[in-house]
Amino acid sequence: MEFHVSLDGRGDLVARIYRSLRDGVRDGRLRPGDRLPPTRELARTLDVSRGTVATAYERLTAEGFLVGRVGAGTYVASGATAMGAPPVRVTAGGLRPRREWADVPAVWPAGAPVRYDFKIGTPDARLFPYDTWRRLVAAEWRRGREPSGYADPAGHPDLRAAVARYVGYARSVLAGADDVVVTGGAQQALDLVARVLLAPGDVVAVEEPGYPPARAAFAAHGARVVGVPVDGDGLVISRLPATARLVYVTPSHQFPLGVAMSLRRRLELLAWADAHDAAVVEDDYDSEYRFADRPLEPLHGLDAGGRVVYVGTFSKTLLPGLRLGFAVVPPSLRGAVREARRVADGHGPVATEAALARFMDEGLLARHIRRTAKVYAQRRSLLLAGLAGPAGVLAPYLEAVPSAAGLHVCALARPGVDVVAVVERARAAGVRVAALGQYRAEAGGQGGPDGLVLGYGAIDAADVPAGLHRLAAVFRAVTPG
Ligand SMILES: Cc1ncc(COP(=O)(O)O)c(C=O)c1O
Structure with missing residues (x-):
């Protein structure tokens, strides 16, 4: 790739070339050691004489910006230091995003590492089977098999088949x-789904508290997003x-409370959707990790009207960075969703999708889930022990919300406990936990009892008790009486 030499501005051609290269060195676009094109080549590119380029190079060399190495070309001098970012020429008044994007909050604020990390939403990356994955991806990149050209927007056929088998077997979808x-x-x-189903101004109902990125996805398409309360049986259909x-x-x-929607509510929701001609998106993001109770029938399995889009992800079972998930789409939406993917980004990475298909077909995903579930089960029971009374260190301040699956638990604050103060003080004490209120969008996050959401995807079992003790000390310090 060649550095773009601009002939803009005043002065003769030598001065313009000189200025363009000097500015590149000063603002860091050209870095010490970068090789400049031979004078003959740059002259041809700029359609100027070779002597013009040579004169500009000589000036820059004399001033210490460049060095010539005999027989090896011209380079940016090692002593030439950048003096700042490229000048931005655009001033006020430029482009503005449309309303939906003007003030988009960062829904997953990144954070610095902490000693005791009860963060939610991520599995333990150390448990990922790196060697196996490397082998499978490398096999896809072997000559003759390498992914080439454009592919089906709906995904690699082997992966679509593997996912269909997997959800049928594991979730009876x-x-x-x-x-x-x-x-x-x-x-x-x-x-x-939002692209193919929603027009600006359409009403979308989401759970409150709920998953902020889902809310953001619907709002970005101009939907009017309305939070609907959740109780111990899940979404309140009425x-x-x-x-x-x-x-x-x-x-x-339920994200983040953890409750499962009762069978009665599931049936009510489907009847409601039928009666109101509405779609239902069932996000089954972490039910592979189930630690108690019998799994309930997915909405998809109960849906006779073709109203449910079932969504799954490999972000919890494997790694979020893989960026692989899927939707099981009713026949009436199939073509539209497939074409929406083509419009959005063409299609996914072919080799990665093929590797995941092999991973699933060889039974390695099932094995990985079995293995990691044991690890998470231990962390989870240590965490629940800290919340359960009377011996639990956090029991005086919090009450766990019953849940059977996933990689996090939610616990509601007992009266008089200031959760927001706890979250901040805990952070300073090296413990990361999230306040439940941050998942409430209605009433400025104040519309219901507060509590903590504690993840056990990223913390070692050995650290759970110590982390909870440290957290309990923070509760003691901020709770009166
Ligand atoms: C409710 C919910 N849905 C989906 C996901 C996974 O999202 P993705 O597959 O885009 O990584 C998460 C992850 O935290 C989640 O909490």
Whole structure:
């Protein structure tokens, strides 16, 4: 790649070339050791005489910006230091995003590492089977088999078939490969569904508290997103706005409370969707990790009307960085969702999708889930022990919300406990936990009891008790009496 020499500005051609290169060195676009094109080549590119370029190079060399190495070309001098970022020429008044994007909050604020990390939303990257994965991806890149050209927007056929088998076997979601669209994580599935179903101003019902990135995906398409309360049985169907065109739910393990939607509510929701001609998006993001109770029937399996889009992800079972998820789409939406993926980004990475298909076909995903579930089960029971009374160190301050699955638990604050103060002080004490209020969008996050959301995907079992003790000390310090 060649450095772009601009002939803009005043002065003769030598001065313009000189200035363009000097500015490049000063603002760091050209770095010490970078090789400049031979004078003959640059002269041809700029359509100037070779002598003009040579004179500019000589001036820059004399001033210490460049060095010539005999027989080896001209380089940016090692002593030439950048003096700052490239000048930005655009001033006020430039482009502005449309309303939906003007003030987008960072929904997953990144944070510095902490000693005791109860962060939610991520599995333990140390448990990922790196060697196996490398072998599978390398096999896809072997000559003759390497992914070339454009592919099907709905995803690699082997992966679609593997996903259909997997959801049928593990979740009793009956689907064929044709019903599956591979996506860049669950998030892209939500985006694609929003593209094909929503018009600006449409009402979308989401759980409150709920998953902020889902809310953001629908709002970005101009939807009016309305939070609907969740109780111990899941989404309160009687509170759904009658005009909702789409209802987004996490019935297996409500995010973030953790409750499962009761069978009665599931049936009510489907009947409601039928009666109101609405779509239901079932985000089944972490139910592979189930530690108690019998799994409930997914909405998809109960849906006779073709209203449910079932969304899954490999972000919890494997790694979020893989960016692989999927949607099981009713036949009436199949073509539209597939074409929406083409419009959005063409399709996913072919070799990665093929490698995941092999990984699943060889039974390695099932084995990986079995192995990691044991690790998470231990961390989870240590965490729950800290919340359970009377011996639990956090029991005086928090009460766990019953849940059976996933990689986090939620605990509600007992009266008089200031959770927001705890979260901040805990951070200073090296413990990361999240306040439940940050997942409430209505009433400025104040619309219901507060509490903590504690993840056990990223923390070693050995660190759980010590982390909870440190957290309990923070509770003691900020709680009166
Ligand atoms: C409710 C919910 N849905 C989906 C996901 C996974 O998202 P993605 O597949 O886009 O990484 C998460 C991850 O935290 C989640 O909490």
